[in-house]
Structure formats: structure tokens, C-alpha cells
Amino acid sequence: MLTALLMSSLGACVPTPVDGGGADLEGQPVRLTFLHTSDVHSRLYEYEFTPSFTDTELGLQEGLGPYGGLAEMAYILKRERAKAGRVLHLDSGDCFQGAVVFNQFSGEAEFRTMSAAGLDAAVVANHEFDAGAANLATQGATWARFDLLAANYDFADSELPYANELEDLVLPTGMYELDGLRVGVIGMGNISSLNSIYDQSNSMGIRVIEPGQAIPDEAVMLRAEGADLIVVLSHLGLDEDIENAKLYKDIDIILGGHNHIALDPPLVVVNEETGKRIPIVHSGAFAKFVGRLDVVVQDGEVLSTDYQLFPIDGTVPEDPEVAEILLEYKEQLDYDLKLDQVIGYAETELTRYGTTGGDSMLGNLTAEAMRFYPGVETEIALTNTLGIRSDIPAGDITLDTLYNSMPFDNTVTTMFLSGREVQELLDYATERSTERGCESQIQVAGIKFTMNCEAAVAEDIVINGTPLSPEGTYELATNNYIAHGGSGFEVLERNTTQIDTGISIRDVVKQSISAARTLPQKGICEEDGRIATVY
């Protein structure tokens, strides 16, 4: 029932018009449906995992795997689109990065399948830049049959060669006319996790426009063009979504992402100036859910909202169109990488988070593998917990499983740290973990310490059985992401002794699993309390 997409430079698909033209909506209650997805993170193929308690509460039942998958997601999206009159499918970004299909095809498969699923618009988020800004420009121009939005990224000032392409490709807003109802959508890309913005070199060439400028300015323009509703399509994260709903009076609805959470039902935040009640919708991650928000609008006012969250499990059929596209990539992946090859066996689920908030099975496995890998061989190792993206289910460990757990193409970097710097490093990690419920944000090898979240300091640090010496020197293996200051690890970033070995951390872990054959074993892939937590 959509009649036109305006402001699109790409000739995106013109959605279904209604025979007979637009309706006169003045004084009438009008139903509008948003289909919402977010943070797909390249989970285009179904995968196994153990649903958490929260997943289960949200409808993703244990034993109904495999879960996720774009063909299954597309089936639900098309089914729900067919069960709606005025409907928009909006995605809150980060469809790139998280499975091997991205490592091999750089986002092409993601944009193709999201297009085939009927996506109308997506916000450009931080992981869309993971293979570089030039790659985003190429993939977007070639494959995206939907609008890419970000009102807070400005490429116009950049002298980089692809700046013009991105400036044309990434629109600040979209206006969607739905049988007489005009919906203005403002894209808000992520700022906090896009590290390049803060680098002196600003390698992506992005000038950030603050939400306090971008949202009101764009809203005024959209209203002037006749928008009945203003939707913010966001990848800023929930805290910023809440703040924006409170502060900016033109917002009617926020569809958000970045935190990988599903809010069912959505949050409601009251705007401080108007008293308007703003729904904030987050619809999960990793292709586990599709959200559907129905609103009844009258003369530009949202009167009421209703939300449903559809889990994507093994009972959901495939959409044949998307499945056919995926098959092409699957065949190529199997030919190139032999993803089904079994590299080890997990006797139990191997988890990325520890039961006490400290060290974890996969964290210990990874850090130990880094430390002892031939050519690395350092005294200590440290990697960020979020570099491990998912648990490894019990059973055969395939290469595909490993890619899902460790999708990033990070390499091992070595460097020398003084004892004081090790203390500073662990203090920073503790402080960061304190902000996240005393859940350790690092995993280590050769180090034993207590993460005191009450005082936000690292205590009782022992290096390979000996208390940390402030005057000592220690060789560290870490990943090149945090070595470059990712996640705020400045103590690593400023180190001048860094050597990037070029050794893939995923290959290091693969070798370790293959050598062990079965996990966990005593001393391998076990929680052993090397990171104790006090709170």
C-alpha cells in the first residue's frame, strides 16, 4: 500500500500501491504497521545455540533450533507485510559482521537478502564500516534496494575518494507515503562505537552531527514536506534513545538497535516539553526476532500502540526467494572454506561468559591459545570478552561454529608493558566491567587477579604465580582491535613496542581446539577463577 519512496537516489523498489489512489485521512483513525529488525550481524544462515532465560521469555524456546536465518526472517516479514495495510520495514543497522559470509563477501549477501526480504530503509551503523567506508559505498550502490539513512554522518567535507559516493548513498532522511499517510524517517547512526571518529586521522572521513542538531533540523524539514509522523531509526543505543525521546519534541516513534536487546513491550518515554508518550522499540539481534509495531494515528497524533515479537526458530519456513540467493553463497563458502569440517568436539556448551562474572571457558581458551601460539609465546595474554560473540553449543565444533563465535578478522599483537601499565590496564578493565554489572570485559592468560567492582580497581594481581612488580616488564599478547585503542584501551594504544604478528586469532583458536580434540579438558577451556569478582 506504499505509493512512493521519495528522496531516494538509488531507485529502490517502489512498494505496493493501492488501486484507486490515496485516501483522505483527515479526522480518521489510521493504522500503520512497522516491521522492525536490527543487528542481524550477518546471521543469514540458521544456527544452533542455547536460548537464554530472556530469550525464552521472549518466545525463543529451547529445543526448537536451529535459530535465526534470513530466509526464515524474510518469511515472517513477507507474511506480516501481507497482513497489513500501510506498512514499512525499517532496520536499525549492523546487518554486517558476525558470520563467515561477511568475511568472505563483505556485505554483499547481507544487502542482497535484506533487499529481497522487502526492506524499505536501514540506518547505517558502526559495523557497516567494518570492511571500510569504500566497501560500504560499493556494496550499497550495487546491492541495496532500500534507503540507507544517517542524518548524523556528514561525508561532504571529506577529501577521501569515496566521500561523494557515500554522500549520495547515505541519505539523512526518507519520506514514505503510505496511502495518504506521510511518514518521515530520520536515520541516526552510532557514534560511541565508531572508533575512527575519535582518531586524529578520522580514517572514515565522517563528520559527526550531534543529535541535538540533526534531529530537530531534519524534523523541521520533514514536517515542511508534509510528514504526518516523525520516526527516528536509530543505532545510537537505548540510553541515547531515551534521552532523545525526552528532549526532542518532534519525535513520534523511535526504532532502535545496537544493544542487542528486545523490548517486548516497547518502552514508553514522556517528552519533557510536550508530554507526548514516545514508544521506543528494540527488536533483538542475530536474526532471532522480527518486531511488529502497530500504531493508530489520527491527524498526526499517535493514539495507541501494540507490539508483537516473532521468534525465528526451526519451525519457521524459508522464504524461497531469499533461500535461493543464500544457496549461491553457501555453495561458494563450502567450496572455499569447507565450513562443515569438524575441528573438535564440545562435551558441553562452551560459554563466553563466566558463571561468576569473571573468567570464562571460551575466554580462557582464547587467551591461552594466543599466549602459547608458536611465534607469539608471551608471558601474558589479554583479549576483550566481546570479541567472542557467541557460545559454542555442545556437539561437533565445525569451522562454521567457530566463525559464528569469533567472526572478527583480528590478529595477535604483542607488546611490552611495565608493571604499572599492567596495573593500569587491569584497573581500566575493572572500571569498564563495573559499568556492566561486574561482568568481566576482558579474558586473560598468565594473569590472576581480583576485579573489585565496589572500588573499581584490580587487586591481588599475580603474574604466572608471582605478584605483579610495578617495576617489572611483561610481554603481552592481545588483539589488534584493543591494541589500537578499541573499547577505550588507551594504555595499549599509546604503547610504542607493538608488533602486529598478522596471525589470525580465529586460526589460533582453531589450532587449539584441533589439538585438544575434545573440550573442555582439565586446564583447557575451563573456568578456573583466574578473574575473581568482588562487588
Add this chain to the structure above:
Amino acid sequence: MLFLLLACTTPTRDRVEPSFIHVNLADTSTAGTAEAPLPFSSAPMSVAISVTTYDVEGEAYPFSGELALKMRPGRLTDPARIQMVDGAWSGNVSIEAGFGPTRIWATDEDVTDDRTPSWSAGVSEPLTFALPTIPEMQATDNHETNQLAGEFAELRLSDQQVVVTGLDPAGFYVSDLGAAPGNYAGLYVYYFSKPPEDIVVGAQLTALNGQDSEYLASTQLNFPTYAVNPGVTLTAPAGYVLDEATACDDNEMEKLEGSRVRAELALIPDTFTADSESFADFLDYGQWPVQIGSCTVYAESGGTVPDYYPPDHAGETLSFVEGMLKEVYGKWIFTVLDAADIGAGTRSRKGNP
């Protein structure tokens, strides 16, 4: 690089009527207002409504067929469907657990008759209910749920005194000082991370909203929004002393969920040994058994008081132990927040006159 250009298709749809659905309360004067809201209640309430249908031109449309009814937020329990005749229906509907501004929906969807629905919807004028207080939200006959489970809960704090009673690494506890002790006054607020700096024990909250969840059978608000009354410090209530009758009754314990509780002269059973069944929960969660008369509850101190090793104290009677009460499917656990919440233990001289 794989290459296949996607084809865009733009089929047209025939318009299906009714295009618009109007839902009206029979009597808006009794619908409540922001200043004089209807009372919050989980008891069923009858409301008279009328439903009419219109075509795309805004003219009355003589639609005959089924429409579905629901209410947001809250529950419409009866009827789930109505049969429209010549574009009209009127009658009573039964609703419950509405809070804040809520509206009744009529939708043309999921029809059971043989036709294509229009997917249109209309909503009534708002029915405005009072927001529930913490005790009103918490009170139910079922200790594994609460009145707003599954809703985005908006609580009434403006005329209450709600105080922060404790902090943990991922959230905080609040208590409504206006509620009778041991009467659904407490609530846990899950913040995901260390609570922000303005959330301290004694801080008064003037607003608190969040997603209402029963996490392992304990009520908690997730993804909260809140407001603190600046400069005001209230006294957090002392721990509610558990007696045997309370400790042995799930429904009585439910009234204390989220509150600070205190067990006096509590025995750590001498059977709490490394090979006992409950020892696994100590290793995994830092939980250890405490006997109050004939009933066993559990204290949890692994992360908060790591130096306290309960197996060393098996067989001791503690002068007291305090914590914040939660339920894990019928197992009552109080989370000890500080070393000072565990009193000294003494051993009985059984068999040694």
C-alpha cells in the same frame, strides 16, 4: 563476486473496505481523566462501547463481518471478537488491569469468515486509570507473577514515599514506605550495570517505570527510567524479621520479595558439607542454606562477601543474617549486600553437658 540484479515488482492491491473503524465509549464522562483517574484494579470492569465502519471516502460503510477487540495497555477479556451488522455494533466489553491512558482497539484482522480483511483499526477515546503503586503491582495470589507481568509498567510514586534500599552490581532495590511492613513494598530494578551515581541508599524516587518481568519468579523492572528527588534522603526500612511461619509460607514470603529481610538465630546446617546437594549451588552461585525453624531459606554472598566461607561455619547458629529477598521458583534466597549483614556464629554444645 556473485552477481544477480534484483528485480523490483510493484503489484497493485485492490482496496478492501472498511477503510476506517471508529470505536467510541458510550459514556466518556466516566472514563477518567489525568486529574481524576479511574482506580487501578485487576478486577474485571464492564465498559459500554460502539463500533462503526467507514469507507475510504469517510462515508458510513455497511460492513457485516467479524472484528477483533483488544485493549492497550491492559487486558480486554471478553468478547475477543464482535459481529458487525450493517456497519455497527454496540455492547459491553470486560476489561482489567488498565493503567494510565488506555484505549480499546477494534481491528479487521485474522478473520475466521471467508473474506480478505482490510487490516484497518480504530481505537476508543482514552480510559484513564491511576498508575499502580508498587504494592498494587506486586499483590497477587500467585507468588510467581504480578499484576503487570509482561507490560511496560508505569508506577505511581508521586504521592508515595519510595526509597532506594540497596544496590548490587546490576541494579538496585526500592521500597514503598507507605506500605505496611511485609506487604508487597519491595521491588528489584535491574539496571544491567552498576547503578548511576544518583541512586544511593536513602534516595527518594519520584518516578519509576520499566519493563515488568518475572525473572525466575522474582518481579523486576528491566530497562528502567526513573527520577530522583534531589537533596532528599529517607531512611531505608530495617530488615523485616522472618519467623518460621513466614519462612515456611510461599505467599507470605512473596509479600517480602524485593525487601530487606533478616533471619535471627539462623542455623547453617551441619549437613552443609562439600558433598551435600546444596554445595553445588554454593560453588555456582555462592548460595548457602539457613534454617529458620523447620524451613530452609538461602543466603547468597559469594560475590558480595567473598571472604566469608560458609562451609567453615556449618553447624553454627548466626546471631543474624540479612539480605534482599528474591525467589527462584519456590526457593527463597536473600542476597547479602555487605559483610556487616552476617552476624557472629556460635556452636551448640550438643552432647557436652
